[in-house]
Amino acid sequence: MSEADPIIQIRGVTKRFGKHTAVDNVSLDIKSGEFFVLLGPSGCGKTTLLRMIAGFELPTEGQILIDGQDMAGIPPNKRPVNMVFQSYAVFPHMSVAENVGYGLKIAGVGRAERDERVREALQLVSLGGFEDRKPDQMSGGQRQRVALARSLVMRPKVLLLDEPLSALDAKLRAQMQFELSDLQDKVGITFVTVTHDQDEALSMASRIAVMNKGDIAQLASPSDLYEYPANRFVADFVGSVNVFEGKLTLDEPDRAAVECPGLGKVYLNHGVTGPHGADVWIALRPEKIYLHVPGEGKAIRAAGQDAPEDHNLARGVIKGMSYLGDITLYEIKLDNGAMIRVSRPNLSRHDQEHFTWDDRVSMHWRADSPVVLLG
Amino acid sequence: MSLQDWKQHRRPFAAIASAPLFWLVLFFLVPMGIVWLYSFGQNSGPADIAITGTLDNYKRATEWLYLSIFGKSLAVAALVTLICLIIGFPVAMAITFAAEKWRPWLLLAIMLPFWTNLLIRTYALMMLMGSNGYANRGLGALWDGASWLKTLVGLQPLEAWAPVPLLYNNFAVVLGLVYVHLPFMVLPLYSALDRLDKSLIEASLDLGAGHFRTLTKIVVPLAGPGIAAGVMITLIPALGAYLTPDLMGGTDSQMIANVIERQFKRANDWPFGAALSFLLIYAMFILVAIQSLRGDRKKEAR
Numbered sequence: 001m002s003e004a005d006p007i008i009q010i011r012g013v014t015k016r017f018g019k020h021t022a023v024d025n026v027s028l029d030i031k032s033g034e035f036f037v038l039l040g041p042s043g044c045g046k047t048t049l050l051r052m053i054a055g056f057e058l059p060t061e062g063q064i065l066i067d068g069q070d071m072a073g074i075p076p077n078k079r080p081v082n083m084v085f086q087s088y089a090v091f092p093h094m095s096v097a098e099n100v101g102y103g104l105k106i107a108g109v110g111r112a113e114r115d116e117r118v119r120e121a122l123q124l125v126s127l128g129g130f131e132d133r134k135p136d137q138m139s140g141g142q143r144q145r146v147a148l149a150r151s152l153v154m155r156p157k158v159l160l161l162d163e164p165l166s167a168l169d170a171k172l173r174a175q176m177q178f179e180l181s182d183l184q185d186k187v188g189i190t191f192v193t194v195t196h197d198q199d200e201a202l203s204m205a206s207r208i209a210v211m212n213k214g215d216i217a218q219l220a221s222p223s224d225l226y227e228y229p230a231n232r233f234v235a236d237f238v239g240s241v242n243v244f245e246g247k248l249t250l251d252e253p254d255r256a257a258v259e260c261p262g263l264g265k266v267y268l269n270h271g272v273t274g275p276h277g278a279d280v281w282i283a284l285r286p287e288k289i290y291l292h293v294p295g296e297g298k299a300i301r302a303a304g305q306d307a308p309e310d311h312n313l314a315r316g317v318i319k320g321m322s323y324l325g326d327i328t329l330y331e332i333k334l335d336n337g338a339m340i341r342v343s344r345p346n347l348s349r350h351d352q353e354h355f356t357w358d359d360r361v362s363m364h365w366r367a368d369s370p371v372v373l374l375g
Numbered sequence: 376m377s378l379q380d381w382k383q384h385r386r387p388f389a390a391i392a393s394a395p396l397f398w399l400v401l402f403f404l405v406p407m408g409i410v411w412l413y414s415f416g417q418n419s420g421p422a423d424i425a426i427t428g429t430l431d432n433y434k435r436a437t438e439w440l441y442l443s444i445f446g447k448s449l450a451v452a453a454l455v456t457l458i459c460l461i462i463g464f465p466v467a468m469a470i471t472f473a474a475e476k477w478r479p480w481l482l483l484a485i486m487l488p489f490w491t492n493l494l495i496r497t498y499a500l501m502m503l504m505g506s507n508g509y510a511n512r513g514l515g516a517l518w519d520g521a522s523w524l525k526t527l528v529g530l531q532p533l534e535a536w537a538p539v540p541l542l543y544n545n546f547a548v549v550l551g552l553v554y555v556h557l558p559f560m561v562l563p564l565y566s567a568l569d570r571l572d573k574s575l576i577e578a579s580l581d582l583g584a585g586h587f588r589t590l591t592k593i594v595v596p597l598a599g600p601g602i603a604a605g606v607m608i609t610l611i612p613a614l615g616a617y618l619t620p621d622l623m624g625g626t627d628s629q630m631i632a633n634v635i636e637r638q639f640k641r642a643n644d645w646p647f648g649a650a651l652s653f654l655l656i657y658a659m660f661i662l663v664a665i666q667s668l669r670g671d672r673k674k675e676a677r
Contacts, residue, residue, distance in 0.1 A: 103582030
């Protein structure tokens, strides 16, 4: 089997709980060896989809194939997948070694081989020497490693992770993001992770499926998802974004323009392929907007900008700011009344003193920064 | 102010504690003390007891006749507890896994018998199980039906239905006690199982264990404290059961509480009855002590 073959095929899967449709006719392929993330707000159906792969929920309609085999009628204990639960579900009455060896014991693996594999698995998650500990003597992060080892020791074809980092504190979470990616590289098992945290998804995933109301809103790589969101939901859910309604006034293969009542004239250095005069939305990330003192703008723009004179330009007054350390976030009221968010890296220690409340500022952005959304 | 601050606020604490303390001393400790003293006395007239410090009552209470009744009571109580556990565990599991909206109603159904007087419940059960009761009538009807079927295919009919003796024997006592004590078992089991993280069960299934193995390796060990509580809370009242063996038992199915009752009433031998009572109380103390010692050991092992 080659790397690119799908290890999991989800075909037209729908799950209804009574009248509520949790997953609505979802089809997607997960490739072997990939770090796949299901991302979405709570209640979007991502966990239900994961639980259907694990076998804890049965699809109302549709088919799930794992390694080419139809999973209909196959109970969770017979599926070639293992799951790391959100609560970790480490058995509290067993030692770490007993926890990790549980599945092997059930599978009838002999004592010697079992001990060896348990030791290896614990080493893999940096818990060597913790064999005899009891779960209640361990921190949340350590318990999660036990849960990881317990699943990995089974050498599943796919490892399912349900919100694996949600219970950890911010520092530990950032560290575990790297470790999980690292671990996945090492063991080469396909990981399917569910999360509502976009940072987690962007940093770990090779591909992300953004889910909304039981449906897949976009399936793409992390950078494509962020830089080329397919619709307003994805643009808004992944990262922070300013969205303005507008009308397409110019659409040629190498350039386009949109009139936004809220933002002004927006010029793009690529075509959009939408009907002339169509209603569209402009999405503009806060970090892609340059902030400067009125008057300076012209000079900066003259030094290598590509948009016509009165395009990609806005003026306003700072109404709010929050200093986040690495960046400062500004809330700016545009002259026509709309609000826009702009972020600015604090490149030097005194950068944040540059702009403050009630300052008049002007903004501009590059012609390849705005994203035109048709839906 | 919280009660934890009682060291700083002795007077209000004393004011709050005095009423229940008074109640406990007057209505629990004092009568118990009197009975305890009686157990060291002897009858000195039809209504007088002299506390002489004699141990004769205890000597008599440890005679084989009474010890065997003790033993039998313990055996019956243990059997009742075991049956309650076997029936109660699946019931508690079923309630735990029932849909959210059904759970309060199912718990209500378990508790409903408590709202009815024990005597009335016992008589109702007796009506059901009498030789002319519904149970026997139902069985009789089945028997007659079978007999009729036999004649239909040309065979000899069965002999006439003889009612099964369901009442006034040991079977009736066990059945009656199980009926009375089942809720005591189900409630602690339910509370233990309800607290169990359901993802532990899913994790076990996920790791390849079947339902039976998940039950024996995960659910039962983790429900251990609940099982222990259910066993104690069933065993102790079953051991001292009086009404059920009195009404539903036969001549050979009396339990220790019935013997004690006879000493206080018909035999009018209060000192001996007191000695028997205290033997029963000591036995229960030992059971509770074993239970709490085991609990302590577990905590230390952690």
